[in-house]
Amino acid sequence: MKRILIGGTHSGCGKTTVTCxxxxxLKARGLTVSSFKCGPDYxxxxxxxxxxxxxxxxxxSFFCDDNCIRQLLWENGKNADISVIEGVMGYYDGADGRGSAHSVAAITDTVSVIVLDCKGSGESIGAVMKGFLTYKAPNNIAGFIFNRLPARLxxxxxxxxxxxxxxxxGCMPPKSPSIESRRLGLVTAVEIADLREKTAELGRLAEENIRLDRMIEVSERCFPExxxxxxxxxxxxxxxKIAAAADRAFCFTYSENISLLKRLGCAVEYFxxxxxxxxxxxxxxxxxxxxYPELHAKKLAANSSMRECIKTAINRGLPxxxxxxxFMYLHDSIRTSDGTEYPMAGVIVGTAFETDRLQRFGYVTMTAGRDCLLCGKGESFPAHEFHYWDSTDCGADFTAxxxxxxxxxxxxxxxxxxxxFPHLYFYSDVRLAERFAAACAAYGGK
Structure with missing residues (x-):
């Protein structure tokens, strides 16, 4: 199974641009490509x-054990001509040895290519290269792609x-198109009007400047058992039937969560x-x-029939x-940065509001303080958070x-x-999905 991991020296070095x-x-060559992202990223x-x-x-690899990581890569990549895995943050960055691109490369025995941002640098990039090559061994690093590298260098x-x-x-030239970002991460794909043109241009530049044939050649390795x-x-x-929100306001959904629910026998309908x-x-x-409900708060507030429908359904016990x-949408209201307060579903008594700093970031272990929908009192599972927003009532039924x-x-x-606020990844503990599916099956549609 052909597979290659594109890692980076740090966040913002151009991993996503180079991966895209x-x-x-590869797509322009007519290849069937499967793609993956390391870490908790939507x-x-x-x-x-x-x-x-x-x-x-x-x-x-923070959420899943080694066996699960290998199975997910195999199941979702076995029918492709090649699988491309994008790393997360810097290649070695993770949590207690897990969660890093390096750990995923090691677990799956995947060759890694490191993206190195060359803006403002000359031969000093050699020191960075040497550091990545010698920091740990083995490291699965086969070589480098030099981002924003002038032709003369x-x-x-x-x-x-x-x-x-x-x-x-290979390299990407200094004036290559790039993917915009906002403080919660990259601007989403649907927000970039000329995305098709940008990615086509990126593909053309990659064909001209990156040694794709060699990347394909080194990507073929035996797959671990x-x-x-x-x-x-x-x-x-x-x-x-599970109704799953999917639009410009609610777009952070792990495809694995949906596929796992389907494997358990649920039907999923987007709305x-x-x-x-x-x-x-x-x-x-x-x-x-x-x-990003805050970016669409006015339109969400205007849709009073949906807000009332959701409130009624949840109050009647819909899992x-x-x-x-x-979670923000379920509040009485959302208060945006200009001070405007928009009515929401009204299930949670309180207001979701914006702050000027990151409130929570990274992996957490969740422990239930009571028996509930997803687990019993005292049971734990991993989750992750990343938000600048806060609430007047974040709840108190779990400890993170x-x-x-x-x-x-x-x-x-x-x-x-x-x-x-904490996000769930069902493969971290399949019992979460099993219990949710069982609750949905038992619900009588009161």
């Missing part, structure tokens, strides 16, 4: 999907690679809290994912998962703990509700 360029070039996979025309996937980059016994896989995780259909006698008048008919579960932006010992109360949880 490589994906576009936005990068959206760009991947827009280029390859299929779902992109996540590989997270290409011979220098090639020489440095030769001297260090690594490969020069794994034991297939068997799942039992929770919904053997019916297929309960728009912005544009639809009500929930899909006969739904027996609800997922309100994260996203519901609401994460981050979805960081690896450094910090902890705090969060989440509103009942026998039918999980609502809070």
């Amino acid at each position: 360029a490589v994906l576009a070039a 936005i990068d996979p959206m760009f991947h999907s827009s280029i390859i025309g299929a779902d992109a996937h996540n590989l997270d 290409v011979p220098m980059a090639e020489r440095l690679c030769t001297e260090m016994g690594t490969e020069y896989f 794994f034991t297939e995780q068997k799942l039992h259909r929770i919904c053997a006698d019916n297929s309960p 728009s809290p912005m544009d639809d008048e009500k929930l899909p008919d006969n739904c027996r579960g609800l997922i309100l994912s994260g996203g 519901t998962i609401a994460e981050c932006g979805g 703990a960081k690896s450094d010992g910090r902890s705090w109360k969060c989440v509103h949880a009942t026998s039918a509700l999980y609502a809070g």
Whole structure:
């Protein structure tokens, strides 16, 4: 199975731009490409999907054990001509040895190519290269792609690679198109009007400047053994319909979460809290994912029929998962940066409001303080947070703990509700999905 990981020296070095360029070039060659993103990320996979025309996937070694990582890569990449995995942050950055691009490369025995940003640098890039090549061994690093490298410095980059016994896989020129960002990460794919033109140009530049044939050549390696995780259909006698929010306001959904629910026997129907008048008919579960409800608060507020429909359904016991932006939507109101307060669904008494700093960031371990929809009292599972927004009532039914010992109360949880800022990844503990599916199957549509 051909696979290659594109890592980077740090966040902002151009990993996503280079990955999109490589994906576009491979797609233009007529290859079937599968794509993956290391770590807990929603936005990068959206760009991947827009280029390859299929779902992109996540590989997270903090959430999943080695066997699960290998299975997810195999299941979602086995039918492709090549799989391209984008790293996260700097190549070695993670949490206690897990969660990094390096760990995913090691677990899956995947060759890695490191993106190095050359803006404002000359031969000093050699020191960075040497550091990455020698910091850990083995490291799976086959070579480098030099981002924003002037043509006059290409011979220098090639020489440095030769001297260090690594490969020069090419470069991207200084004035290549790039993917815009906002403080929560990259601007989403649907927000870039000329995305098709940009990615086509990136693909052309990759074909001209990156040694794609060599990348394909080194990508073929034997796949590590794994034991297939068997799942039992929770919904053997019916297929309960789960309504999943999916529009410009609610766009942070792991494709693995949806596919796992389907494997358990659920049907999933997407809807728009912005544009639809009500929930899909006969739904027996609800997922309100994260996203950017604050950017669309006016339109969400104007859709009073949907707000009332969701409030009524949840108050009647519809099994519901609401994460981050979805949790914000369930409040009485959202207060935007200009001080305007927009009415929302009114399930959570309180207001979601913007702050001027990052409130939570990174992996957490969630421990339930009571029996609830997803787990029993005292049970734990991993999750992640990344938000500048806060709430007058974040909930107190779970304790979130960081690896450094910090902890705090969060989440509103009942026998039918999980609502809070922390995001869930079902493959971190498949019991989360199994219990949610079982609750949906048992719900009688009161």
